[in-house]
Amino acid sequence: MPILKDKNFPEFRGLHLWHAPMSSCSQRVRIALCLKELSWVSHPLKLDKGEHAKSEYLAINPKGLVPSLINDGEVITESIDILSYIEGKFGRLGNQSLSESVITEGQHLLQKIDEAQKDVKTCSFFFLFRVRSMMNDNEFGFFQNNHSNIELVKFHERFRTGLSRKEVQESVDRSLLFFKLIEAKIEKNNGYLLNGSFSIYDLALVPNVHRFSLMRWPFEEYPNISSWFKRIKSKDWFKLAILDWEPPELIDTFSDFVGKSKNDNISAFL
Incomplete structure (x- = not known):
């Protein structure tokens, strides 16, 4: 799971999501946040304007991809891994009793x-x-x-x-x-x-x-x-x-x- 161990942003308390409206990977994480009814701060990026190449975002996610999630300063990237992170922190996304x-x-x-x-x-x-x-x-x-x-x-x-x-x-x-x-x-x-x-x-x-x-x-x-x-x-x-x-x-x-x-x-x- 790509929790970026060398990255920490203590100024971001709670859940913050860098995402793009039409990004399918961003949609995946927004679903998880909505499903768990979690409060989160939105940081939308305009991919059609190249905003994911700006230094401010690359400082958070050096790969320059969306989405990126910060939870109390901890950075998590890659949508599938963010889903697993949310499950680990906030409980199962759906069925609670999978073998x-x-x-x-x-x-x-x-x-x-x-x-x-x-x-x-x-x-x-x-x-x-x-x-x-x-x-x-x-x-x-x-x-x-x-x-x-x-x-x-x-x-x-x-x-x-x-x-x-x-x-x-x-x-x-x-x-x-x-x-x-x-x-x-x-x-x-x-x-x-x-x-x-x-x-x-x-x-x-x-x-x-x-x-x-x-x-x-x-x-x-x-x-x-x-x-x-x-x-x-x-x-x-x-x-x-x-x-x-x-x-x-x-x-x-x-x-x-x-x-x-x-x-x-x-x-x-x-």
Whole structure:
């Protein structure tokens, strides 16, 4: 778990979250905070303006990724690890009585969900984010020169010149396998990922399914995921942690773009 032992900010008492409204990893942590009804101080970052490359944020998280959580001065990074931290500090996120064997299986699922994040990013940028405002030349120059994550910088360089269809196709192909796995898990486990009830593993999955639903992934072909997500969307914390942070005009723009795309919509890659 990446608790940054060499970082401590005693001036930040209580829970403080550095996050971005449309970041799926940030959504994951906001869900956990809302689910546990914890009070927290919001520090939103504009990723489309390169604010995660500013020295003030890199001092907190040298990798320059969101989200980052500070609890009474202690810094925790990486969304999956933050979920585990919140469970350890504030109690289980969902099912309270999971057996050790189920938890072991769940850890494997968390790894799969974490690995899928790369494809969530690639597909989001290609199928959705092309129509929103991004960094201008000056902002991108600052981002290139100051962000410490070379892989992320190179991704944004490719995005600015146009992600290749090969890269996008590979992400879609992996996502297809991922959702087939999730569909089978939910069917096997009585409507949830494990043990027939909501748990940290379902929580971790929510942003993935929500993001791909914005891209109009054909979830009608996945009846178990569809039923699961319908239940998820009825929860108060779904609105508080996800919908309330998504600008309605941006979501409308995404919907129009996806609807009008022909050769560049996700169905063309399936």
